[in-house]
Amino acid sequence: MACVERCCRCCADSRRHSSILYNILRSEERAAPPPELRPRRGQGQASRSCPCGSRRRVALRSPQVACKAASAVLVKTLRFVQNVPCFQELPLEEQLLLVRSCWAPLLLLGLAQDRVHLETVESAEPSMLQRILTTRRQGEQPPPRGPAPGRPHHGPHLPSTGEIQAIKGFLAKCWSLDISTKEYAYLKGTVLFNPDLPGLQCTQYIEGLQREAQQALNEHVRLIHRGDEARFDKLNVVLSLLGSINANVIAELFFRPIIGAVNMDDMLLEMLCAKL
Numbered sequence: 477m478a479c480v481e482r483c484c485r486c487c488a489d490s491r492r493h494s495s496i497l498y499n500i501l502r503s504e505e506r507a508a509p510p511p512e513l514r515p516r517r518g519q520g521q522a523s524r525s526c527p528c529g530s531r532r533r534v535a536l537r538s539p540q541v542a543c544k545a546a547s548a549v550l551v552k553t554l555r556f557v558q559n560v561p562c563f564q565e566l567p568l569e570e571q572l573l574l575v576r577s578c579w580a581p582l583l584l585l586g587l588a589q590d591r592v593h594l595e596t597v598e599s600a601e602p603s604m605l606q607r608i609l610t611t612r613r614q615g616e617q618p619p620p621r622g623p624a625p626g627r628p629h630h631g632p633h634l635p636s637t638g639e640i641q642a643i644k645g646f647l648a649k650c651w652s653l654d655i656s657t658k659e660y661a662y663l664k665g666t667v668l669f670n671p672d673l674p675g676l677q678c679t680q681y682i683e684g685l686q687r688e689a690q691q692a693l694n695e696h697v698r699l700i701h702r703g704d705e706a707r708f709d710k711l712n713v714v715l716s717l718l719g720s721i722n723a724n725v726i727a728e729l730f731f732r733p734i735i736g737a738v739n740m741d742d743m744l745l746e747m748l749c750a751k752l
Contacts, residue, residue, distance in 0.1 A: 588650035665689030
C-alpha cells in the first residue's frame, strides 16, 4: 500500500512536539541503546517451567531506560500513523477509535523494529502461598488476590511472568524472521485499519485499506522472498501473537514508571492532535 510505504521515510522528521512523552524524551540526551536494551542471542524464547512460575510478578530491570525507549517508539509510531494519507482522510472520531484500539500492537511492532530488548527481574512481591501462610499465623483472613468484582484496582499492577514471556516471545519471533522496513509498514497498516471495531462508520473503506495492506505485503514477499513460499503466512502468525498481549499490561509496564497513573486515551488524544 503506497500510502503506508511512504510513511516509512517520514519518521525521521524532527518537528516541534507538545505531548507529555515528547517533553519527557526532550529532557534526556539522545544516545545509542544501552546494553540492557539490545537483543541477545537465545533470549526472548519461552522456557519450560512450572505453571506457577508464569503467575509470578516481574518488573523491568532498568525501568527508566526501557520506558524512555518505549516512549520514543510510541512517538515514532504515532508520527507514522499521522503521515499515512489514507488515515488522514478519515474523520477525527474514526482516527481516535482506530488508534485507541491498536496503539499497543503498533508499539510492539515498533519495539521489534527498533530491536528494543527487555531486561526483567522477579518482583519482591510475596506469593499467594506466602500471604496465606503469613495471615494464618496471625489469625487473619488471607487478603484477596485481586480487586473485588466491581471495584477498580488503584495500585500498580506488575505484569506476570507469563505476560512478559508473551511479549518477549513476540519480539523474538519478529527478530527470527528478520522483518524488513517495508514488511513492518504493511504489518502496521494491517493492524491499524481494523474494520471489526464497534462504532466505526467508514467500515467498508477501512476494510479496503486493510485488504490493500495485506495484498501489498503478499506481493512484496513474493517478489523479494521467492524461495520462501511460507513467509507471508509466517508474518501473519506474528500478527496473531499480538492478540494474546493485553494493552493494559503494556501501559503499566512502560508508562506508569515515568508518568504514573496514566490515562492512555487522554495521552493518545493529545499526541494525535499534536504535530509530532
